[in-house]
Amino acid sequence: MSLAITLSRAQEGVAAPLVTVEVHLAGGLPGTAIVGLPEAAVREARDRVRVAIQNTHFEYPNRRVTVNLAPAELPKDGGRFDLAIALGILAAGGQVPREALAECEFLGELALSGELRPVTGVLPALLRASREGRRMIVPAGNAAEAALVEDADVRVAANLADVCAHLRGAGELPPPAAAVAGDPSGGAPDLADVRGQAQARRALEVAAAGGHHLLLVGPPGTGKTMLAARLPGILPPLGDLEALEACAVRSVAGLQVDPARWRERPFRAPHHTASAVALVGGGPHPRPGEISLAHHGVLFLDELPEFDRHVLEVLREPLESGHIVISRAARQAEFPARFQLVAAMNPCPCGYAGDPRGRCTCTPEQIARYRGRISGPLLDRIDLTVEVPRVPLAELGSARTAGDESSAAVRARVIAARRHQIARAGRPNAQLGTRELERDCALGAAERSLLERALDKLGLSARAYHRVLRVARSIADLDGGAACVGREHLAEALQYRRLDRA
Structure with a gap:
């Protein structure tokens, strides 16, 4: 035959x-x-x-x-x-x-x-x-x-x-040499390099603990990019399956997989001129985009308002679903996209709105138009917004203080908080469903009254309401894994909805 x-x-x-x-x-x-x-x-x-x-x-x-x-x-x-x-x-x-x-x-x-x-x-x-x-x-x-x-x-x-x-039995093919993985956080820069910015550091820790999306707002040169680059170093280590999923996306994209660094969380930082296809994937033969290459890692979008509005809008569905489906006439491909978004922006076109020296030259209309480049539905999907103000020169040149913790110290708290979440729901707080929120984020009478007043004053949507609860649950987990979401946890979570009342 x-x-x-x-x-x-x-x-x-x-x-x-x-x-x-x-x-x-x-x-x-x-x-x-x-x-x-x-x-x-x-x-x-x-x-x-x-x-x-x-x-x-x-x-x-x-x-x-x-x-x-x-x-x-x-x-x-x-x-x-x-x-x-x-x-x-x-x-x-x-x-x-x-x-x-x-x-x-x-x-x-x-x-x-x-x-x-x-x-x-x-x-x-x-x-x-x-x-x-x-x-x-x-x-x-x-x-x-x-x-x-x-x-x-x-x-x-x-x-x-x-x-x-x-x-034919005339020779034996060898197996590949075993991969030796290094320290999964060894290549990430240290958070101790950041001087000051206590509030931003706290927001970064909360975001890492629950897997929340984060927006940093501040004038040029205040450390927004430094903070974003240090998020992978305080995230919990990847599990075997998560690491293989992230490497599989790199393999499909034709990118080299470094066996010494394959357990490190991805950190992707596309330029603001990136197209929608570059960001979410596509092409005649669908290929993964930046959101998929950041799977189980961090996607950093610097100068957020400078991205084309259409490009930013394609992020809305993946931010919720954790995957992206690329459809073409002849074929369809699905890629994972469970990434953590960290974005940075200036408060106005010149970058100095609110500066005590009065350096801002923008009109209110220019500031409103600048911020209007980011749609409300996209902002609604970002859990934490924090200001990153200028740091005094004297503080920049000073020696490290007790508040300038290393990434290792912060990471230990994040891992402990994430352990509470996995034991309770099997997933990070940012991925909790409605029923899980009702079970794990039950509020007392005083807490519910506070949240209702905040909802009325800020005009929060139902999505923002759920995201506030998820952030509050993460803050409680950082607080020794508190059984209930307390008033102080809820109040801190509400403080991170800055642009909802801007």
């Missing part, structure tokens, strides 16, 4: 659907046809595979070769199927044993010399193959990425000849 079957994986968002590669050899005029909705790079595989087989000193069949990539309705792109196609052709011709292909999956692009080149999306493919109990063979260039899945049966190969020797 001149039919052989090999297995590979396609790339569809962060999913990796199985692709069955069927190869049939028949009589007739010699030629190769690839069917099954292949795109240009896949159709060109017939020439790459033919030359690679010949240069590896195997015989390319002088027959009619038909390659079917199933399921037919799934689009296939890239060079990731080259290795599976080549092995199917060799197995159909009897040069590689068919039975050796049954329990393996293959990923890799072939060079004309027969060498294997790395491909994108190996990590999600490997996770799926591991769950289904099959071995995966990947290029040596993907070894660092493949090593992250500890319980996976994976082998790495440098070229087609080595893979064939392995399948």
Whole structure:
């Protein structure tokens, strides 16, 4: 029988659907046809595979070769199927044993010399193959990425000849070297470098404890960017599954995964000229954007009003749902986007509104127009807003004080608070649903009276009401995991709704 079957994986968002590669050899005029909705790079595989087989000193069949990539309705792109196609052709011709292909999956692009080149999306493919109990063979260039899945049966190969020797029992392919992760917060700058800004530091700690979104407002040069860059260093460490999910997005995007830093939380800071597609993802072949690359990490938007309003509006749904669906005429892809937003802005176009020296030159109309670039629905989704005022020069040059805590000290409190949340609800406070809020954030009569007066005075929406409760619950968790949300916790949470009454 001149039919052989090999297995590979396609790339569809962060999913990796199985692709069955069927190869049939028949009589007739010699030629190769690839069917099954292949795109240009896949159709060109017939020439790459033919030359690679010949240069590896195997015989390319002088027959009619038909390659079917199933399921037919799934689009296939890239060079990731080259290795599976080549092995199917060799197995159909009897040069590689068919039975050796049954329990393996293959990923890799072939060079004309027969060498294997790395491909994108190996990590999600490997996770799926591991769950289904099959071995995966990947290029040596993907070894660092493949090593992250500890319980996976994976082998790495440098070229087609080595893979064939392995399948014929004439050689053994090595597994990837085990990944050694460093300190998950070792690369983040220290919060102790920030002088003063007690209120902003407190807001940063509350945001880290509950996973809340944060907006920093202040004149230029007051430390807004410094504070934002130090948020990853005080966040709790990523769990194994969270770290793999974040790395899977990087893998699909074609970004290198550093095995020494794969447990660090992502920190993405796109420029304000970024387009909507760059921010949320898209393109003819949907790729993850900045919000997905910040999955389980921090997305920092500096100079928030300078972003195009349309670009900012596309953040509204992902901020609530934690994922983004990219729809195109021929395909649809879903990417995770459970990120923590930290934004920074000046109080006015010149940056000095409210300065005691009277340096602001903006009119009230200019200030209103500037702040109006950020829509109310987007601001409604930001849990904490805090002012970052100028720090006196004398304080900048002074030695560290007791208030200038290190990231390690703050992180210990954040981890303790997050531990209360996970034990209580299984998730950070920022992700609590309505029923969980009613259960975990029950208010006494005095607290409810305070909140009702604040709602009436500030004109808060129902969404803002729930977000105030979530922030108050995080403040209570920082307060030794208090069983109930107290008046002082609620009052502090209300202070962070600054722009609701601006």
